[in-house]
Amino acid sequence: MESAELIEYYRRRAGEYEAIYAKPERQSDLLLLKKKIAEILKHAAVLEVACGTGYWTTVIFFFAGSVTATDLAQEPMNIARAKPYPKNNATFVEADAYALPESLGRFDAAFAGFWWSHVPRQRIAEFLASLHARLEPGARVLLLDNLYVGGDSTPVTEVDAVGNTYQLRTLADGSRFRVMKNFPTKEELRALLPVPVHYRALQYYWLAEYRV
Numbered sequence: 434m435e436s437a438e439l440i441e442y443y444r445r446r447a448g449e450y451e452a453i454y455a456k457p458e459r460q461s462d463l464l465l466l467k468k469k470i471a472e473i474l475k476h477a478a479v480l481e482v483a484c485g486t487g488y489w490t491t492v493i494f495f496f497a498g499s500v501t502a503t504d505l506a507q508e509p510m511n512i513a514r515a516k517p518y519p520k521n522n523a524t525f526v527e528a529d530a531y532a533l534p535e536s537l538g539r540f541d542a543a544f545a546g547f548w549w550s551h552v553p554r555q556r557i558a559e560f561l562a563s564l565h566a567r568l569e570p571g572a573r574v575l576l577l578d579n580l581y582v583g584g585d586s587t588p589v590t591e592v593d594a595v596g597n598t599y600q601l602r603t604l605a606d607g608s609r610f611r612v613m614k615n616f617p618t619k620e621e622l623r624a625l626l627p628v629p630v631h632y633r634a635l636q637y638y639w640l641a642e643y644r645v
Contacts (some may be wrong), residue, residue, distance in 0.1 A: 439551055441603075444612045448511065448604050450486050458585075462635040466577060470544070471496040473575050473642060477542035480567055482530050487513025489546040489577075494523045501537060503528040531556065531558075532565045541569050546577045550615045554595050557625055565645050576641045579633060581616040591615075 448551050454463060468487070475496045484490050484502035485511045491501045499522040504510045507527070528534060530548065543564055552560050560610040568574070579586065590609070600614050616627075619632045622641050631642040 438610070439612070442612055454488060459637050462637050465635060466638060466640065467492050469640060470575065473573055474542050474544065477573070478540045478541040480533075480537065480564075482514050482533075482541045482543065482545040482550075482564065484548075485509040485549035487516050489544065490523060491516055491518070492517050493544060494520060497542070498522065499524070501526060501540070502527050503530070503533065503537070505529055513613050525567070529557050531563050533567050535567075539567060539569050541572045543568055543572060543574045544577075545574055545575075547579065549576050549617070550578045551613060552615070553597055553613065554615065561625075568645050570645065574626075574643055574645060576622075578639055579614075579616065580637055580639050582637055585637070587614075 441528045453459075470492055474493055476498045478502045479493055479497045479504040480523045481490060481493060481500055484504045485506075487502065490500060490513055502510075502513060503526050503620065504513075505527060510525055513637075519570055526537060528537065530552075545564075564574070581589070585603060587600040589598045590601050593599070596612050596615075601614050602612050603608060603609050619634070619639075622632060622639075623630045626641065626643050627645060629643065633640045
């Protein structure tokens with residue numbers, strides 16, 4: 434799925450996106466992830482990539498010194514902006530993850546939740562270069578995404594020539610989208626990211642942390 438198609442998918446899905454977080458079986462994983470975010474991003478100036486509807490933004494802002502949340506899809510970001518941020522430390526900027534502008538400034542931490550799986554394998558280096566250019570030396574980066582869980586995850590229906598995997602997803606309005614969704618292994622992540630990489634697999638999610 435090209436970027437424009439992915440943006441259209443998340444624009445159409447915006448109103449139903451957070452239903453996935455209500456699944457009872459995922460609550461213990463989500464609680465642990467929120468505790469980890471609080472620990473790693475506490476007091477930091479955080480750049481959030483692909484914030485979507487702001488589910489994780491509302492977690493980050495509470496512990497961080499500030500959070501600048503970015504996305505290219507307006508509909509999800511409108512939902513994110515409308516949420517309460519009583520510390521007044523959350524800023525929202527429309528920005529391309531592959532070309533994060535200098536005007537954003539520089540940050541001592543970054544967070545990308547459920548974005549890595551949508552980055553084509555052939556564009557990973559491009560994304561990391563864009564992200565790292567916005568970070569101070571020694572900044573902490575936290576990546577969070579889905580594990581593939583048989584019987585629970587949407588089945589993979591296609592694999593392309595470079596190894597990107599795809600799912601066929603149906604939205605509440607009946608529309609169907611072919612969505613690229615990659616499920617990297619711990620070894621793949623460690624080969625692609627600056628070392629050392631601290632990786633943890635839960636039941637439904639993986640979490641990776643490193644410094645630039």
